[in-house]
Amino acid sequence: MTSTDPSPRPTKQRLAVLDALGSVDDFRSAQEVHEILASSGSPVGLATVYRTLQLYADQGDVDVLRREDGEAIYRRCSQTHHHHLVCRSCGATVEVEGPTVERWTSAMAAEHGFTAVSHTLEIFGTCAACTPSRRR
Numbered sequence: 001m002t003s004t005d006p007s008p009r010p011t012k013q014r015l016a017v018l019d020a021l022g023s024v025d026d027f028r029s030a031q032e033v034h035e036i037l038a039s040s041g042s043p044v045g046l047a048t049v050y051r052t053l054q055l056y057a058d059q060g061d062v063d064v065l066r067r068e069d070g071e072a073i074y075r076r077c078s079q080t081h082h083h084h085l086v087c088r089s090c091g092a093t094v095e096v097e098g099p100t101v102e103r104w105t106s107a108m109a110a111e112h113g114f115t116a117v118s119h120t121l122e123i124f125g126t127c128a129a130c131t132p133s134r135r136r
Helices: 012-022 030-039 046-059 099-111
Strands: 062-066 072-076 083-087 093-096 122-125
Touching: 012 030, 012 046, 012 072, 030 046, 030 072, 046 062, 046 072, 062 083
Parallel strands: 083 122
Antiparallel strands: 062 072, 083 093
């Protein structure tokens, strides 16, 4: 498979990984996706899970974030451009739209003579459930 291929060949293992990832609403690590597969009796190996998640992330079918500790986490992506608020404690993620970010990105690209610009934006913080003053 090369990066010029239009889409990955949908093997049984790849489809199982996508189904496992699609069975949850939030971001999961490759290890957690592998555990979902194992608990359902699927024999997909961990290395295959890592490769498949990266392959579909490269194709734009899977969102990938890097936690502050550097671990990649994945989720079936929505079909619209969006950004994320990510809780540092529990990993809860909220999709947010940012028209100001879009305008700023376009302006910075134009100012420096760049075209065909893309970007990602993840904002890290602590969600309400993990904020000490909210826990009782």
